Amino acid sequence: MDADPTVVALGEDLGRGGVFGQYRDAEGVPLVKRFGPDRIIDTPISESTIVGAAVGMALAGIKPVVELRVVDFALCAIDEVVNQAAKNRYMFGGQGRVPTVMRMPIGIWSASAAQHSQSLEAWFAHIPGLVVVTPGTPADNHGLLLSAIASGDPVVYMEHKELWPTTGPVTLGEAVPLGKARVARAGSDVTIVSWSRQVQACLDAAEQLAAQGVQAEVIDLRTLWPWDKEAVLNSAAKTGRLLVVHEAIQVAGFGGEIAATVAEHTHAKVARLGAPRIPVGYAPVLEEEARVGPAKVLAAALKLLQR
Amino acid sequence: MPDLLSLYRTMVRIRAFEDAAEISSQGGVAAWGKQASDKPALVRGPLHLSTGQEAVAAGVCAHLKPADLLTSTHRGHGHTLAKGADATKMMCELFGRATGYNGGKGGSMHIADFSVGMLGANGVVAAGLPIAVGAAQGLKIRGQDAIAVCFFGDGAINRGPFMEALNWAVVYHLPVLFVCEDNRISATTESAAMTAGPGASARASSMGIAAVQVDGTDAQAVSEAAAELIREIRAGSGPRLLHALTDRHKGHVSVDPGLYRDPAAVAAALARDGIARARARLVEQGLGAQADQVDQAAKAEIDAAVATATAAPPPDKAAAYTDIQNTGAGVWA
């Protein structure tokens, strides 16, 4: 926002700094103090118009960053996301550009139950016109956000709620390109592909595999669209085994896309791991059922290694 | 204030465009009880005609500058022409040609000319309202001396985005004119049965938005009301709403003969046709010859547009893969 006066942010509760504190500076001061209410815009609870207005702002020369709090509420603006923002450039033959970043946090948010815990990234990856970003580290969050704002087209930006408190080194101003995966751990026996919060679960599982003499290569996709096919295909061809892990529901998820692509292009054995097709429950036991933790990753990897 | 002859010219151009588009859409598939014919339709898909509603587009857009921004509905040809778009490029778009405004990617329902501030017709009822308030907010943030205008139908006021957009415009004190084209019907349903209360202007008033009702078949009346509202908006009043009572002469889409409508109501609508009434007034004022010239010029213009569109090339197949998004470049390109 310092570098580009046309960048604004809008959404509910931004004046207070955002419900996750994501619109505060390093000292915890709400950004509205620095940029004023014309650039950090507090909005009514009007999701359709938050996104619709962002489309209009973008068409009038602004680069809005839209806050939707959780992806679940973005569904109240699904027309504006899918039919308006994503289609504008194509439908109008390139006359319009909608440089908008729509932040829609994903994932289980402890005891928040079925309407605040969904991981709907596959829905948006399905839509031409949308870039889908799923950072897993503070540095990637900073760098991918810079690329998303610079990209000039609608970006669905999905942070995992459980990653908000994560700390880590960040180089200010260092952009991370969209569509380039990160090898989070090198290995030769099995490839585990994941993104966002689940990368950590995969790294934990990889530690346990290492204790059993199995070297897993963990790939953090960083962005689901575009996704780094080359990195995944190369690794799967090298290890001969691919496991895709996501917190989203397994069936009809983005893991299926990756597994199918790897099966089409390599001889690797493929497997998917995601949540069962159930809403996220409130009670801890129900919530845990939907969670894809290190133990489930470990079990799925061992099963794949036996095939 | 624009004179009657120039309002008449805009209306006649829109009518000629709609008539030509309608003829070009006949043929092809079976729909709405009509048989399929061998003749391929040159304009394909749903074609929503604004025939009968020309006075609203003409009267409002006469007061807009190129820098002013406009969003529209599924019935957007008239608004686009009145905002200054080129009829030939529009017809090419309806014909799905590479030379159309959207390179053939949008067609009638997405007709647009961003170069004159016309940000697009929309296939989703009420979707233009939030986009218009955002456009107005963008203009305000950038300190630009321009306003946004939003056309929508009487059916649109029953969707959430209508309420959201009006509220939003008040909250941020935005330079936006909402224009309800109230033709009292939504697709095939009489709106009155579906709408609580007296409609758009009453709902606007309840949110503190000054609203004016006007005879939307009378271009001069629309023009006068719009002029005052737009003057107030440019002076910093915040949002205003114009509630224009108008008539849809045709069915919902071009292939719809509208048989469900009350014949007496349709006859009454045709009898108060704004173009015929404007023409009679011009003749009264001794401007009959000028009106004839306007008619001929419009017909020649639109005939030429159809000829150009018929001969124009279709888009390249490769265009299907362009203008979708940046996938990975990370920079505006």
Ligand SMILES: Cc1ncc(C[n+]2csc(CCOP(=O)(O)OP(=O)(O)O)c2C)c(N)n1
């Ligand atoms: C959200 C949405 N719901 C339904 C439709 C189908 N539809 C297209 S036009 C229309 C009627 C709209 O009526 P109105 O707003 O009064 O405009 P008019 O057609 O009378 O100009 C409907 C229901 C749609 N396009 N979008």
